Amino acid sequence: MEERRTPGVEPPGRPDDVFDEARTARAVVDEHGIVTGWSEGARLLLGYPPAEIIGEPAASLLVETVNAETLGGIRTLPTWNGRLRLRHRDGHQVEAGVLAHHRLEGGGGADWFLVSALTGTAAVPEDELLLAWSFEQATNCGITLYDTRLRLRRANDDAQRTAALSETDMRGLRFSEFIADPVMHELEWNMVRVLETGEPRHVETYVRAPGESRERAWSAFLYPLRNRDGAVRGVCMSGQDMTEQYWARKRLQLLNDASARIGSTLDVTRTAQELADVAVPAFADFAAVDLLCDRDSDLGTAPSHLPEASAAGPLRLRRAAHQSVFPGIPEAVVPLGGVDSPIMGLRAECLTGGRGVLRVEQDPQTAGLFLGDERWLAAVRAFGIHSVIGVPLRARGGTLGVAFFARHQRPEPFGKDDLLLAEEMSSRAAVYIDNARRYTRERNTSLVLQRSLLPRGTPTQSALETATRYMPADAWAGVGGDWYDVIPLAGARVALVVGDVVGHGLHATATMGRLRAAVRTLADIDLPPDELLTHLDDVVIRLRTEGDHAEEDSGNSAAVDAGQVGATCLYTIYDPVSRRCTAACAGHPPPAVVRPGSDVEYVDIPAGPPLGVGGLPFETVELQLPEGSLLALYTNGLIESAQHDLDEGLESLRKALSAPISSLEDMCDHVLNALVNDRPRDDIALIIARTQQLDDRHVATWDLSGDLTEVARARDLAARQLGDWGLQESAFVAELVVSELVTNAMRYGEDPIQLRLIRQDALICEVSDGSNTAPHLRRARSFDEGGRGLFIVAQLAECWGTRQRPIGKTIWAEIALQPPNNSAISR
Incomplete structure (x- = not known):
């Protein structure tokens, strides 16, 4: 029978007859039942030489005929075994046990490989010896x-x-x-x-x-x-x-445990402590994590690479975490947060070599020296530390510190497999520590930037009493782009704004600053809420376009966030004279209103799209608010949570605002305590305002005709009113301003014309007419007959401006007040 063996290749160190091939009868039969292979053992069994049997039907060797059904069943089997009666060459029958293997060829063909042991292989006494x-x-x-x-x-x-x-x-x-x-x-x-x-x-x-x-x-x-x-x-x-497999499985379980437990937060010390907690007691009896730090830096802002020793001093390691099998961690030479310098021995070798180091010493008298640091000598001898591992914490090409593991209660020392495990655990922890450091830097930068962009305090005004709160998101979510603002407007009115920029991090914070500045600018030109949001929507679309262009120019993904610009906003204006509140919303949660003696209600503002969608209008809603009403504006971080849905959040806010708390500062604290846990998943901005009213003691209004003789009457009315208010020292300037504003309205405006004086910390003079034509300030030439009115007003007033009304416009000027003579007049 031909052997399937690579030509010229024999089993190494084996003589050709080691297997005694003749002791097995072997034959090969193709799928057509033709014998294609015949061994020496087969010749000894049945007497046929290969030349006589190869190419003949295998059925000719059978004493009994096998029917087609039986053959069909055998062909479907991968193997077959049984006893057959075979015909010897000399005519007598031979009964033999046959084992047949169905072999499939790579080219799609198949054959049967049959083997049978020759007689004389029965059990012998030597078999008992083998057993x-x-x-x-x-x-x-x-x-x-x-x-x-x-x-x-x-x-x-x-x-x-x-x-x-x-x-x-x-x-x-x-x-x-x-x-x-x-x-x-x-x-x-x-x-x-x-x-x-x-x-x-x-x-x-x-x-x-x-x-x-x-x-x-x-x-x-x-x-x-x-x-x-x-x-x-x-x-x-x-x-x-199964010891080796057992310990390999234990190491794999420990590594899986480390993957699950390390990096649960973006806090440097917490991540370092998780590494120490995973290692003790499953891997070591004592573990410590020391991070490189500058002289005055903390763990969150320390350098993320190995700094050079300088004239300021040698390298320093700050203890970030440690753990022990003993309570109180008595093995620790350095306390938590303590700085160890200079760095010597095992840890210095790890930092300079950039690889893990294993030390084993069984002699307790010299065990302290194998660390290379005599400061550890007392602890080593006291606790019987016999083996240690030091591993540098490296991530993204930088060295962050050293992880240290020691055994003293376990009798078995660390081995090479343990060193590999320590390096793997430390490598994973280093990536998380580096992530935490990078995040901490970005979060601190975002917080500083956000605090600088948010209002440092609420401005002084008499329309609303306000209290505000801002709470950044937790470490996982990152600082976002929520903002709030309280903006004084002309006519003693006040605008309240809350907004929320999509996303988190520095980009969201910077976008928030740009949008807040845009709102301030648009508010200064006294746009109504719906028009202001329309212009702000255009600003967001332009910011997104700039981000898309930056991404195309950069050719990488660094500018992707810049193109992801979107925001929600709620803008309201409260007029303390009319007690009217006007609001418009761009995809933002509705404000809550609490009128005196009434339940909390949410204002039904027509739903507007978020900023940046474009093409859809914004609508306003107006409501009358009695004096002493509460108005609450907030971002979605206050009412949305993983623990409850939006409706439950709104209901919780309703209950919190229903509490009988007079102080707005206390009310803000109560709302946050009732709705927010210690770690909010999103930024929270909150404004709670109490409305106030300016009555006849603060406001005087007169209707004027279009006759120019009314200018003198307007001056007299203003002077008389300032006298009633005890503001005679300001009467001269006020008369000049009123005269110029009324004259300008009569010459260039239309009926009806109205004069209004509002007394606050400053005197506000307003003249309204029915024309929509807005004036502009210009310097008159020497030969001009007019054109000096608004210039005079601008020189005498602290500020001036115009605003559009549903019908006509209003020109106003704010005049600084001199101290009143009659202090008995109440504000």
Whole structure:
């Protein structure tokens, strides 16, 4: 028979006849039933030489004919075995056991490979010797035999080595008697169950063998020994040493545990502590994490690379975390937050070499020196530290610090596999620590930027009493782009604004600053809420376009965030004279209103799209608010949470605002305590305002005709009113301003014309007319007859401006007041 073997290649170190090929009859039959291969063993079995049988039908060798149905069933099997009666060349019959393998060729063909052992291979006395040798000399497999009283009768060589006893020493003893360990009692009870049930059992045991320092794992298979009648006459225990696989599995479990537990937050010290907690006690008896730091830096802002030693001093390591199997962590030489300098010994070697270092020393007298740092000597000797591992914490090409692991309660020292495990755990922790450092820097920068962009305090005004709060998001979400503002407007009115920029981080904070500045600018030109949001929508669209262009120009993903610009906003204006509140919304939660003696209600503002959508209009809503009403504006971080939906958040806010709390500052605190946990997932901005009213003691209004003679009357009315208010010192300037504003309205405006004086910390003079034409300030030329009116007003007033009304416009000027003569006049 032809062998399938690479030409010229023979098994190394094997003579050609080592397998005694002639002792097996082998044949190959193709799918058509034709013999294609014939071995020497087949010739010895049936007498046919290869030349006579190859190419002949295999069926000619069978004494009995096999029907087509049987052949069809055999062809579907991968293997077949049985006994066949075959025809010898000289005519007599030969009964042989045949094993057939159905072989599929790579090219789609197939054949059958048949083998049969020649006669004369029956059991011989030497087989008993092989059986005995196999029992005695089994490697890495301890085999012991027990009688029905569970007394040991036989033990092979491996079992004797494991127990450190000879078979003679153990014979007649129970398993738990020659290995004194509680685990052995459990194993014996499993042997009892085998005797009782006659069923085999598989048990895993973990025990420290005599003279060994670490625990060993054994996979024990227990099965009954039966006599020829089937009665159980003993138990055999076959124990396979699975120690290496056991410790490899333990290391893998520890690594999985580290992956799950390390990096749960973006806090540097918390992440470092998670590494120490994972290592102790599963891996080490003591662990410490020390991070490089500048002289005055904390852990969150320390450099993320190995700094150079300078004239300011050597490198410093700050203790970020440590853990021990002992309460109080007595092994720690450096306290938490303490700085260790200069860096010496094992840790210095880790930092300079950039790789893990393993040290093992069994002599307690010299154990302190193997760390290379005499400061550790007392701790090493006191606790019996015998092996340590130091691993540099490296991430993204930089060195962050050192992780240190020590053993003193565990008798087994660290090994090379433990060093690899320590390096893997530390490498993963280093990435999370670096992420936390980078995030901390960005978060601190965002917070500083945001605080600088948000109002530092509410301006003084008499329309509203206000209290505000801002709460940044937790460490996972990052600082966002929420903002609020209180903007004084002309006519003693006040604008309240809250907004929320999409996203988190520096980009969201910077976008918030740009939008707040835009709102301030648009508010200064006194746009109504719906028009202001329309212009702000255009601003957001332009910012997004700039971001898209920046992304195209950069050719990378660094500018992607710049194109993701969007925001929501709520803009309201309150007029303390008319007590009218006008509001418009751009995709923002509605404001809450609490009128005196009434329940909390949410203002039904027509839903507007978020800023940046474009093409859709914004609408306003007006409502009358009695004096003393509460108005609450907020961002969605206050009412949205993973624990409840939006409706539940709105209901919780309703209940919080219903509390009978007079102080607005206390009301803000109460709302936050009721709705927000310690770690909000989104930024929160909150404004709570109480409305006030300016009555006749603060406001005077007169209707004027279009006759120019009314200018003198307007001056007289203004002077008389200022006298009633005790503001005679300001009357001269006020008369000039009123005269110029009324004259300008009569010459260039239309009826109806109205004069209004509002007394606050300053005097506001307003003249309204029915024309929509807005004036502008210009310097008159020397030969001009007019054109000096608004210039005079601008020189005399603190500020002036115009605003559009539903019908016509209003020109106003604000005049600084001199101290009043009659202090009895109430504001």
